[in-house]
Amino acid sequence: MKKFLRSDLELLPDYTPAHVTDPRAVIKLDSNENVYGPSPRVIQALGDTRTWQFYFGQDDVREQLARYANVAPENIVITNGGDESIDLVLRAVLENGDVVIDAPPSFEMYRISAIANRARVVDVPRFENFALDVETICKTPNAKVICLASPNNPDGQLLPRADLLRLLELGALVMLDEAYFEYAGESAVDLLPRFPNLVIVRTFSKWAGLAGLRVGYVIASAEFINALHKLRAPYNVNWAGLVAARESLNDADYLMNNVRATIAERERMCVELNKFDWLEPIPSKTNFLLMRVRGREPQTIKQKLAEKHILLRAFRSERLKDYIRISIGTPEMNATVLSALNEL
Ligand SMILES: Cc1ncc(COP(=O)(O)O)c(C=O)c1O
Structure with a gap:
């Protein structure tokens, strides 16, 4: 088939399919999604x-x-x-x-x-x-x-x-x-x-x-x-x-209430995550936080949290290999994340 395909498509990275079969069975904080879901x-x-x-x-x-x-x-x-x-x-x-x-x-x-x-x-x-x-x-x-x-x-x-x-x-x-x-x-x-x-x-x-x-x-x-x-x-x-x-x-008013709840949790999580001496969150204007990880392996943190059914994002690229990114959850989800990080 290769002869039919555009040669420049080789420049594109391989496709990695999403692999979570039931996102509601886990605390899914790896893709900057909205944890409150759509309007009723x-x-x-x-x-x-x-x-x-x-x-x-x-x-x-x-x-x-x-x-x-x-x-x-x-x-x-x-x-x-x-x-x-x-x-x-x-x-x-x-x-x-x-x-x-x-x-x-x-x-x-x-x-x-x-x-x-x-x-x-x-x-x-x-x-x-x-x-x-x-x-x-x-x-x-x-x-x-x-x-x-x-x-x-x-x-x-x-x-x-x-x-x-x-x-x-x-x-x-x-x-x-x-x-x-x-x-x-x-x-x-x-x-x-x-x-x-x-x-x-x-x-x-x-x-x-x-x-x-x-x-x-x-x-x-x-x-x-x-x-x-x-x-x-x-x-x-x-x-x-x-x-x-x-x-x-x-x-929109209902949805913006959820946005405001996420913003409040983002600010609180930024303070709480900063208390870990191995994490340095970057102040964010979104529904997620990027953190530099000091003296630990981000892929290991990702894996350990996955064992506790919490998904977050670690990166393969050289530029981001010392970072993890986590979406802001509901107050309950965030409490679970903080205690899971404490247990590490
Ligand atoms: C900066 C940015 N732009 C666009 C998108 C894509 O959004 P959509 O789901 O509308 O394709 C994302 C999704 O994560 C994003 O982070």
Whole structure:
């Protein structure tokens, strides 16, 4: 089969499938999911819907979403998760060999989608404290797209606005991923009228607890969004996802209460985890915390906690081999995590 496959696909890392058969049988804190789950109104509406046999477009939900995001419906396209947003944006702009700047460590889909869309990825690694190396990005020639997350995954820190403004002035397309916007409370949406080269990506996976239903969206200039509509599959978001998005927006107050509970627990966990002399959590604006581990092996910690049915993330890459990342759980989950860490 190899002769049929694009040779550049060899640049992509091997696919590792998710392996948890029943996520509710464990305390699953390895993928930055929402531990409170979706709004009860979503569950109710999915059970009540009787129209699965029809095709549904996204126009109605887009109007509602535009009000939530404080833009016009012409500035939004809804996608099959943030992952599809990222791919669609890159697909719309990249031609063979175009330069895409990635700032690792960051969310891995930027690099994967850039390669899939035949770009040349130029890495501008972050500093030791995960701050962006803005100078080097500014000096990189011919960049067509700069991929950034704010807050960034895995460290959870916001991109300072001054840095974003400098990058926008360069004129390259800046794809700004605000997947954790609701936890951070800070957005660059207000910059869209001034910078047509700004494209924002968001998701319902985190704040609305819809990771399994795959709903994301792009916010950008009407002209750019129009191009994405031409390129996307007509029914790229399934009807269940659209129903769930609609009901999440109808119940945003409930969901934002859960977001606030997670933020309060994040702040408490940051203090509590800091009390371990072998852990150094980085203050975060998301629903997870990245921690440097001193004098112990992160893979062993991961394994020992897995034996207690707690899943967290350890990394294989050289840059992150001394770190673990953990989603913020409910107060009960977090208490279990702290006592499991105490027992180590
Ligand atoms: C920074 C960032 N962007 C995008 C996503 C993808 O979200 P979705 O589930 O909407 O594809 C994630 C998921 O972890 C993420 O951390």
